[in-house]
Amino acid sequence: MTPMSKDLSQTKWHGIPRTEIPWFPTVDAQKCIGCELCFVTCGRDVYEIEAGPPRKARVERPYNCMVGCSTCAVVCPTGAITFPPRDLIAKLEREYKIFDIVRKEAAEKRTKQQVAHARERAEEELRKVHTHARIEIAGEFGEKAFLAKLADKVKGKPFDIVNLKLEVPTVKGLLEKTPAYMSFEITSTDQTDVGAFLDEIRALVRQNGLVWVRDTYK
Numbered sequence: 001m002t003p004m005s006k007d008l009s010q011t012k013w014h015g016i017p018r019t020e021i022p023w024f025p026t027v028d029a030q031k032c033i034g035c036e037l038c039f040v041t042c043g044r045d046v047y048e049i050e051a052g053p054p055r056k057a058r059v060e061r062p063y064n065c066m067v068g069c070s071t072c073a074v075v076c077p078t079g080a081i082t083f084p085p086r087d088l089i090a091k092l093e094r095e096y097k098i099f100d101i102v103r104k105e106a107a108e109k110r111t112k113q114q115v116a117h118a119r120e121r122a123e124e125e126l127r128k129v130h131t132h133a134r135i136e137i138a139g140e141f142g143e144k145a146f147l148a149k150l151a152d153k154v155k156g157k158p159f160d161i162v163n164l165k166l167e168v169p170t171v172k173g174l175l176e177k178t179p180a181y182m183s184f185e186i187t188s189t190d191q192t193d194v195g196a197f198l199d200e201i202r203a204l205v206r207q208n209g210l211v212w213v214r215d216t217y218k
């Protein structure tokens with residue numbers, strides 16, 4: 001057994017011990033040309049390829065075979081792979097009365113699907129929430145106490161303003177109404193979308209005669 005391969009012989013198929021279901025491939029060594037297509041195709045590690053020469057496919061883990069699958073036989077270029085007749089499976093289904101178990105499995109599958117869909121929807125909604133935005137504004141900040149007004153805006157709200165930078169050509173210039181440039185980031189402190197709060201800041205900027213240069217809210 002290769003280090004990566006698993007032995008599934010102890011598992012059950014809808015309640016039937018897997019070893020009681022003789023569904024697995026048989027390789028006719030005379031017909032096998034060692035092309036390895038079955039080995040590559042099978043996702044359940046049923047096959048190994050003998051080193052040879054001549055190279056031949058060998059059924060190494062028969063009970064790993066998925067009951068009802070016959071893909072490897074379909075793709076084998078020489079028809080070297082065969083399976084038992086299909087009605088063997090239908091006979092076992094009747095004998096073991098598997099359909100009560102199948103219905104329970106179907107219900108479990110539906111529940112898992114619903115949970116997965118609900119999670120996907122929740123994640124999708126979360127992706128639409130923007131909890132952060134960077135703002136750049138420009139204008140005359142000198143006598144407007146704009147910082148104090150910004151501080152008032154965040155009071156009692158689930159938002160904060162961080163990384164604030166004011167770039168002024170000169171301090172005297174600031175008092176003499178030379179235009180300056182300010183950037184800051186709005187972050188939510190509880191995963192709330194910052195969009196509505198951004199509108200409040202935008203209005204504040206407008207009321208103070210400043211210019212909204214750009215923001216990263218999309």
Ligand code: SF4
Pocket residue numbers: 027031032033034035036037038039056057075076077078079080081
């Ligand atoms: S696909 Fe067929 S011919 Fe190719 S290795 Fe498998 S059994 Fe042999």
Ligand code: SF4
Pocket residue numbers: 024025041042043044046047064065066069070071072073
């Ligand atoms: S029938 Fe399917 S599961 Fe079984 S050995 Fe072939 S490819 Fe693998």
